[in-house]
Structures are given as C-alpha cells and as structure tokens.
Amino acid sequence: MRLWGRATALRRGMICLWLLLLGFALATLTLSDLFNRDRSLQKPGPPRRPLHQIPGPAELEVIVDSRDPALELGVDAAPLKSLQEDQLLFVPSTQGTKSPPQKKGNYKVLLPGVNKETTVSGPTAHGEMGKAVQLHLKGLEKDMELTAVQKYGFNEVVSERISLHRKLPETRHPECFGEQYSESLPSASVVICFHDEAWSTLLRTVHSVLDTAPGQHLREVLLVDDLSQYGHLKTVLSEYVSHLDGVRLIRSTRRLGIGGCRTLGAARAVGEVLVFMDSHCECQKGWLEPLLERVAQDRTRVVSPIMDVIDWKTFQYNATQWPVRGVFDWRLDFYWESNPQVQEKDPEVAVRPIRSPALGGGVVAIDRHFFQSVGAYDPGMLLWGAEQIELSIRVWSCGGSMEVVPCSRVAHLSRHHLPFRFPDQDLLQKNKIRVADIWMDAYRKIFYRRDTLAHFIRQSENPNIAERLRLKRNLGCRNFHWFLTTVYPELYIPQDRPALSGELYNVGTGRCADFHLGQGLQGAGMRVAPCSGTGSQHCDLNSEGEVRWGSRGALCLDTKGEMVVLSPCPLHRPTISRLQWKFIKLSGQLVHQQSQLCLEAVKEGGLLQSSPREIYSSTGGLFLRQCTHHPRQQWHFEQLVAPKSA
Ligand code: UDP
Ligand code: MN
Numbered sequence: 001m002r003l004w005g006r007a008t009a010l011r012r013g014m015i016c017l018w019l020l021l022l023g024f025a026l027a028t029l030t031l032s033d034l035f036n037r038d039r040s041l042q043k044p045g046p047p048r049r050p051l052h053q054i055p056g057p058a059e060l061e062v063i064v065d066s067r068d069p070a071l072e073l074g075v076d077a078a079p080l081k082s083l084q085e086d087q088l089l090f091v092p093s094t095q096g097t098k099s100p101p102q103k104k105g106n107y108k109v110l111l112p113g114v115n116k117e118t119t120v121s122g123p124t125a126h127g128e129m130g131k132a133v134q135l136h137l138k139g140l141e142k143d144m145e146l147t148a149v150q151k152y153g154f155n156e157v158v159s160e161r162i163s164l165h166r167k168l169p170e171t172r173h174p175e176c177f178g179e180q181y182s183e184s185l186p187s188a189s190v191v192i193c194f195h196d197e198a199w200s201t202l203l204r205t206v207h208s209v210l211d212t213a214p215g216q217h218l219r220e221v222l223l224v225d226d227l228s229q230y231g232h233l234k235t236v237l238s239e240y241v242s243h244l245d246g247v248r249l250i251r252s253t254r255r256l257g258i259g260g261c262r263t264l265g266a267a268r269a270v271g272e273v274l275v276f277m278d279s280h281c282e283c284q285k286g287w288l289e290p291l292l293e294r295v296a297q298d299r300t301r302v303v304s305p306i307m308d309v310i311d312w313k314t315f316q317y318n319a320t321q322w323p324v325r326g327v328f329d330w331r332l333d334f335y336w337e338s339n340p341q342v343q344e345k346d347p348e349v350a351v352r353p354i355r356s357p358a359l360g361g362g363v364v365a366i367d368r369h370f371f372q373s374v375g376a377y378d379p380g381m382l383l384w385g386a387e388q389i390e391l392s393i394r395v396w397s398c399g400g401s402m403e404v405v406p407c408s409r410v411a412h413l414s415r416h417h418l419p420f421r422f423p424d425q426d427l428l429q430k431n432k433i434r435v436a437d438i439w440m441d442a443y444r445k446i447f448y449r450r451d452t453l454a455h456f457i458r459q460s461e462n463p464n465i466a467e468r469l470r471l472k473r474n475l476g477c478r479n480f481h482w483f484l485t486t487v488y489p490e491l492y493i494p495q496d497r498p499a500l501s502g503e504l505y506n507v508g509t510g511r512c513a514d515f516h517l518g519q520g521l522q523g524a525g526m527r528v529a530p531c532s533g534t535g536s537q538h539c540d541l542n543s544e545g546e547v548r549w550g551s552r553g554a555l556c557l558d559t560k561g562e563m564v565v566l567s568p569c570p571l572h573r574p575t576i577s578r579l580q581w582k583f584i585k586l587s588g589q590l591v592h593q594q595s596q597l598c599l600e601a602v603k604e605g606g607l608l609q610s611s612p613r614e615i616y617s618s619t620g621g622l623f624l625r626q627c628t629h630h631p632r633q634q635w636h637f638e639q640l641v642a643p644k645s646a
Contacts, residue, residue: 187217202233205278219272290408310411380467398475504590513528514537
C-alpha cells in the first residue's frame, strides 16, 4: 500500500514536473512569438504577391568607387570608360537562373515578401488575442508609428501594411486615353538614388516602375545606394534585387548627395533616356510613354510628370490638379504652382504639356547625352537641396527647355521632415550660393537680401565655381536676365531701393512688420513680430507705391477697412490705388495714399484708441490711423544687406 502510495506520489511528482516543463516550453514559445510579432506587426495584412522571377541575365550588385574622376564631369569628359571593372566588387546571386557565382555567398536568403508569407501570422491571429493584449499592442503600434515618423519623416508602419504592388486609382484626364505614342520610343533607364530609405517605400517604388513601365521601353531600373547605413538596405536588399529582372543595384563607397548620386547612376546607365526618380514614388499607369515621347521629339527637352502626392501620415494618394508647373522664388526655394496663369479654355489643355520654369527633383526625364553635355549635376553641390533649381536654370539657359506632361502622373511621398542629419548645417545655403553666383549675375543680390544667412556665409568664404563658370561659357549659356524675361516673366523683379526696402521696423514697438502664411491668405492681417534678421520679413516699396511682400514679391500691403492685410498684387500695371503707399523719410510715416491715413502698429494686447472692433487689438497688428507723430507710426526700412555689398 505504502509502496503503491509512494509510487503514486512519484508519478504525481513526475506529472507535475512534466506539466511544469510543458508550461515553460509554451511560455517560451509564446514569448518568442510575441517578439517575432514585433517585426511581423509591421507587416500585417494580406500576403504580398510573390516576386516575379523571370530568368534573365545576372543582375549584380556593384560597389562603385565614386571617387572616379569621370564623375567630376566637364562637358568634354570622356564617355564613361573609366569605371574600372576590376575594381568593382561583385556580390553573387544565389539563384540558379543567374550566371555562376564567382564565390558562393553564404548568407541566408531573406526575401521580405516571402518571409512575410511564411512566418507572419495573418490578421486572424489578432482576433484570437485577448482584448487587453490587443489594446496593449495598439499602444505599441502607436509608439512604433511615432518612432517610424521620427526615423523616416513619414509613417512607415502604415506603409508596411500597404502592398508593394498597390494600384493607384485612375486620375488621368479622359482625353489622355486617346493619345497615341510612337512605336519606336527611346529606351529608359530609371535611376533611383536612395539614402537610408525605408524598405517598403523603396521597394514599392521599384515594383511600381516594373508594374507600370512597358518592357519594351524600360531598359533597366538602376538603384543607387548613396552609402545607406540601415541594415535592411544591405545584404537583404542585394538578395531581393538579385531576384528582380531588369533591376541593378550600385553602391557608392562615398556619400554623394542627390546630385552626385544621380550623376553616378547616369554614368552607369545604358538607356537612351534617364528618368531620375526619388526612392519613395508610385507610378500611375501609362506614365512613361508620354515622357519618352516628348523627349524623343526634342532631345533637349527635360520633362516631368504631374507629381501627385502621397500623404506622409496616411499614405493616401492625392491627385494634383492640372495645370501645374514648377517655379522658384527669390529665396531659391522650389515649389509647384497650381493654376498658373497659363490656363486656357481650350479642351486641348488637358493633354498639352506646359512649359515650366523649373522642375522638381521627384521625377525628371532627360536624354542621357543631353544630360552629359549640359554638365550633369553640379558636382560642387553638397548633399541635398537646390539641385533641381540649378538644373532648371542651366537647362533653360544652355539651350534646353522644361515642361510638365499632363498625361503622365507619378505620386511622390511628401515627407513631414527630412530624416537626414547633415554634417554641415549651412549646406542648403551653400548650395543656393552656388546657384546665385554661377547663374544669377547681378540678380543674385535680390537673393542675398532675402537670405541673409547665405549672405554672411558668402562673405566669409568663396565658393569654388571656376569650373562651372567655364562650362557656362563653353556652352554659350544665356544670362539670367534672359531667363527672367523669357522663361519666367511672371516672377516679380524687386527694385530693392536703398532705404525703401528691407525689414519694416517700427520704432514704437521695436518690432518688425510680419505675416504668417499659416493663417491663410485671404483677409489675414499683418502684424508686428520680433525682427527675424534672416530676410524672411523683407519687403520692398517700389516706384509704383506698392509694398511688395514675400519671397516671390507677389503679395501686396493692402487694406480691409482699417485693417492692414496682404493680398495678391495685380498682374498688370498700373497698380490699383488702394495698394499705394508713400514713405515720408523725415517723419518715418507710411501713408496710405487713398485714405491719407498712416500705418500704425498695435502691440499684442494693446488697446485701439478709436476702434469699435477691439477684437483685433487683442492679437496686435497693423492698422490705418489718423496720422500723428506717435512712435508707433514711425517706421524705417532696416537694410540687413546693403544694396551694394551683396
Ligand atoms: N538622397 C540621396 N542622398 C542624399 C540625400 C537624398 O541619395 O544624401 C536621395 C533620397 O533617398 C531620395 C532623393 O535623393 O530618393 C531625394 O531626396 P529627398 O526625397 O530627401 O528630397 P525631397 O523629395 O524631400 O526634396
Ligand atoms: Mn523625395
């Protein structure tokens, strides 16, 4: 009995031990599952389509020593022979269909699309989870989204959930469907430079090109890695790309920046037309043919699709309204201008390309030989910024043209912020200084007055622009006056007269006239704010009597009752009398000509003397008042950059 009892106890003990072990094993499994889920959570949703694996010639990842002198392109640079193949490092493909590898790669094939299908539990797994766990995970997801936005400048968590093959809704004008394109269009190399791009956005860009560009026109997709640091862009990407037909990967050994990276890609590209594309784009059906057609008709024509917008938060696709063209302002900032004054009633307008003073960097198509002969991208430009403006002025001035082609649409991901940390804080200004000094002749003064940081940098260092000035001379490029009058006549040319331009400083408040675009333009009041000293508050009282405001000089100091507001300046002369002001130097008064009242600054919280509309007084602002000699009616134009010194 006792023996039996002991045996039972022993068995019970064993069972307990087993149960314990089993419990431990289960707990480990669940935990590891949860950890794995951390990654898989970024990729729920339907499994992605497997890669299309078409047997083809070996696509090799190539690591390029980008210090090659051929990349410092002058016009006469020898055509691309100098990238020494024996210096290149080939990373072998692991696919049997490819040419035999020189060295067997021993890394694991991790194809994210496949990976996801085999290892990630589907959405049903979510359903089986307890509510508390789901809530907890929701919280984790929010955290992950925040981290992703910080890391990339957009919500990469949402992007991961969207198919790499998502189809965009049709937004082309119906007139576009009737368009006929030549049978023998030139071939295209799509050059995609990237630096620390997110996996999903980069690969969606690549697949989107492969899914939409007709095989007979697409010569290759050339991915150029501008020395990315993120792990997912290393072996994993090489492997993934080695399975894609027609996609090549080049890696630079040096951080080149957008221009340098694109020049490197161009040097390795074989297609007749280069299509530079950002690493976070999605193409609309039929986007490539209209671009190639326009370039084929005139090889000096540089073209862009309509750039639609992908929202950085939701990844929603938003179609851009036609007509739209690219422009820049006197601070040398680029933007797309919708509804330019080129609108016509003609139905043809829906399909007819429009000339564009500049094109954005998102997608640009350019004939490969023309690109090289016009001087590629300026190798003196630093990592990021203003390279699209430099290319635009150069193309126009040196014999080419630019246009937006409406039947071609590509969406670009608009970032919330730039995720790169630049080693040089003044990098954008330095790039703009090159544009100003190489291309703008005496008009550069207008830029320096509106970007005083650039002015001060320029005073302490001389940019090395001799090579580019030589290029400009050799190509017989036109001057900036020609550009302004012929290509971009809509850009107002400020007069910037001494003592009648600069920050509008108010003696009584010690502040400067200011305007916040965020409040929307219509009827928004001017106000006073601490003087910025950057040139952002620059204005210009011209000989017409208009006080021109903003970096395009397209806004005028206007009145709405007794409020002083900004409104778009009239396009034609003479100006309207409501917009005319006179500055009396002796008293510092700025007199509104129509009403003969004076401009007065009311400080935040200050009370208006006579106004029944005290609502405005609580926020401070600029108002029309009976002229007195009160310091709040005394102004002067603070000349941050003297007209002669720029
Ligand atoms: N890029 C690059 N090297 C850099 C900075 C940017 O190759 O040093 C790439 C980037 O990944 C993107 C393209 O150049 O594909 C344009 O940059 P970005 O999208 O940041 O410019 P934005 O569209 O914001 O003007
Ligand atoms: Mn971009």
